[in-house]
Amino acid sequence: MKMGVNSPQITDAVQAHLGYTLAVLTFSGAEGKLPLNEVSLYKVNTYTIELEVFLMQIKGMPLGPIGTNCYIVYDNGNALLIDPGAEADKIKAFLEREGLQVQAILLTHAHFDHIAALDDIREVVDADVYIHENELSWLSDPQMNGSYKLLGNEIVMKPAESTLKMGPMQIGDFTFEVIHTPGHSPGSVSFLFDQHEFIISGDVLFYHGIGRTDLPGGSMKEIEATIQHKLYRLKESFTVYPGHGPQTTIGEEKQNNPFVRA
Numbered sequence: 001m002k003m004g005v006n007s008p009q010i011t012d013a014v015q016a017h018l019g020y021t022l023a024v025l026t027f028s029g030a031e032g033k034l035p036l037n038e039v040s041l042y043k044v045n046t047y048t049i050e051l052e053v054f055l056m057q058i059k060g061m062p063l064g065p066i067g068t069n070c071y072i073v074y075d076n077g078n079a080l081l082i083d084p085g086a087e088a089d090k091i092k093a094f095l096e097r098e099g100l101q102v103q104a105i106l107l108t109h110a111h112f113d114h115i116a117a118l119d120d121i122r123e124v125v126d127a128d129v130y131i132h133e134n135e136l137s138w139l140s141d142p143q144m145n146g147s148y149k150l151l152g153n154e155i156v157m158k159p160a161e162s163t164l165k166m167g168p169m170q171i172g173d174f175t176f177e178v179i180h181t182p183g184h185s186p187g188s189v190s191f192l193f194d195q196h197e198f199i200i201s202g203d204v205l206f207y208h209g210i211g212r213t214d215l216p217g218g219s220m221k222e223i224e225a226t227i228q229h230k231l232y233r234l235k236e237s238f239t240v241y242p243g244h245g246p247q248t249t250i251g252e253e254k255q256n257n258p259f260v261r262a
């Protein structure tokens, strides 16, 4: 979005903080603070400062019987929807309220609690579903997606349109990296938004916890290796948005995670 701010003067705070992840803007006459992910200065004179602001936001919604976090990453009216696991109405209401156009639906893995709202959402959202190829068939397989055993109710979803390729990915204006993070399930992936310093980690790494490894294709050895070598290598300041529970940071988990320490 472009933002014009009329102001007689730019205070030092503006210039001093330009280029930082968090820019604190203070204008004489109207003081305000804005968290800005990126700020580029277009034109500065005595009367006008015009900034282009890229303000990516993330909304987490714990949904369904076991509070699975659905995430909506959005910017400038466009959105990525991640793990629509239940309560499609709540997701739809948020998209509508914010006026968001979903450009893709991404799945961290295919357990029932991360996929069960897919078909309801796809009634109103025209976007491709992306999943790791290892779990492509799980969307319609109640044994593998855990719904038969854990929910006592067979969850069967329509097939996904696309498989995820590991590495950098661009969808619309969103640029991120897909990382294979197996251990909880063989097709678990994480979505890394390097520039914005956060990662959506599915059921691999939680606040002071890790994902269970007793479900089909799970492995304790593998989840430990994933966390040590793929997640703990990230900057400590990175925010982790997990599939369940509150957000955390890489640094917090490296120091205090009781299961996997750096």
Ligand SMILES: [Zn+2]
Pocket (backbone or CB within 6 Å): 109, 111, 184, 203
């Ligand atoms: Zn899971």
Ligand SMILES: [Zn+2]
Pocket (backbone or CB within 6 Å): 068, 111, 113, 114, 203, 243, 244
């Ligand atoms: Zn889960």
